[in-house]
Amino acid sequence: MTAPGAGWRGWMAALQGELRGFLDWWLPPACPLCGQVLSERPVPPACPACRTAISPIPSPRCPLCEEPFLTEGGSDHLCEVCLRQPPPFTWCRSLGCYEDLLRLAVQRFKYQEAVGLDRCLGTLLAERLRAAVTEFAPAVLVPVPLHRERLRQRTYNQSLLLARTLGRRWHRPVAARLLERTRATPSQQGLSAEERRRNLRGAFVVRQPLDGARVLLIDDVLTTGATARECAATLLQGGAEAVAVAVLGRARRLR
Numbered sequence: 411m412t413a414p415g416a417g418w419r420g421w422m423a424a425l426q427g428e429l430r431g432f433l434d435w436w437l438p439p440a441c442p443l444c445g446q447v448l449s450e451r452p453v454p455p456a457c458p459a460c461r462t463a464i465s466p467i468p469s470p471r472c473p474l475c476e477e478p479f480l481t482e483g484g485s486d487h488l489c490e491v492c493l494r495q496p497p498p499f500t501w502c503r504s505l506g507c508y509e510d511l512l513r514l515a516v517q518r519f520k521y522q523e524a525v526g527l528d529r530c531l532g533t534l535l536a537e538r539l540r541a542a543v544t545e546f547a548p549a550v551l552v553p554v555p556l557h558r559e560r561l562r563q564r565t566y567n568q569s570l571l572l573a574r575t576l577g578r579r580w581h582r583p584v585a586a587r588l589l590e591r592t593r594a595t596p597s598q599q600g601l602s603a604e605e606r607r608r609n610l611r612g613a614f615v616v617r618q619p620l621d622g623a624r625v626l627l628i629d630d631v632l633t634t635g636a637t638a639r640e641c642a643a644t645l646l647q648g649g650a651e652a653v654a655v656a657v658l659g660r661a662r663r664l665r
């Protein structure tokens with residue numbers, strides 16, 4: 411027996427299909443990274459060539475902070491920094507090395523108001539980290555916050571946009587204001603690891619008690635790890651049970 415309204419719904423679905431077909435013909439979806447027309451359905455977040463170009467960091471790498479080692483072959487092992495001072499986070503995972511196509515895409519996303527890239531990059535990251543995040547089981551996603559002055563200049567926080575895409579894909583809540591940056595810190599670019607650490611000390615506060623929640627911290631790039639360490643330490647002091655970190659790009663440390 412046909413349920414009441416099934417005919418109407420079928421007709422609407424057919425109409426939607428027709429409209430989608432017309433829109434695809436009129437404005438074919440393009441890869442947000444290279445502009446090539448996407449012919450696969452459902453429409454993927456990027457074309458096959460771009461997806462291949464953004465490859466995961468190969469082994470050997472540091473299992474805690476994902477620092478890529480230059481040597482080929484061999485098994486994963488702790489990097490010098492994690493050996494000397496273990497990070498407060500459980501692990502950090504990325505979409506890939508912060509170079510070439512991924513570096514250009516993140517810079518467009520961050521500085522050139524290419525806000526639409528959050529869906530493309532966030533979806534790729536969500537697919538790549540799905541297994542690790544399911545195992546870690548975070549109760550909440552927390553973006554690395556910008557100081558309000560910086561937010562005013564930049565108009566959007568790229569880490570929050572990214573966290574929202576990830577939250578939708580993984581069905582996990584995003585706490586946009588849980589972590590706050592109370593001090594405007596000068597740009598971290600060009601500073602050594604030690605200078606970055608000093609620069610950030612006490613720059614964040616937790617606005618709500620975390621009551622033993624597991625937290626996934628979201629940022630665009632991890633370089634020395636100073637920001638992720640400071641945020642993770644603040645979240646643990648605020649009552650988090652554990653903190654893991656997800657980023658788009660993992661940059662090699664400055665030597």
Ligand SMILES: [Zn+2]
Pocket residue numbers: 441442443444445446456457458459460461
């Ligand atoms: Zn492409």
Ligand SMILES: [Zn+2]
Pocket residue numbers: 472473474475476477488489490491492493
């Ligand atoms: Zn490490």
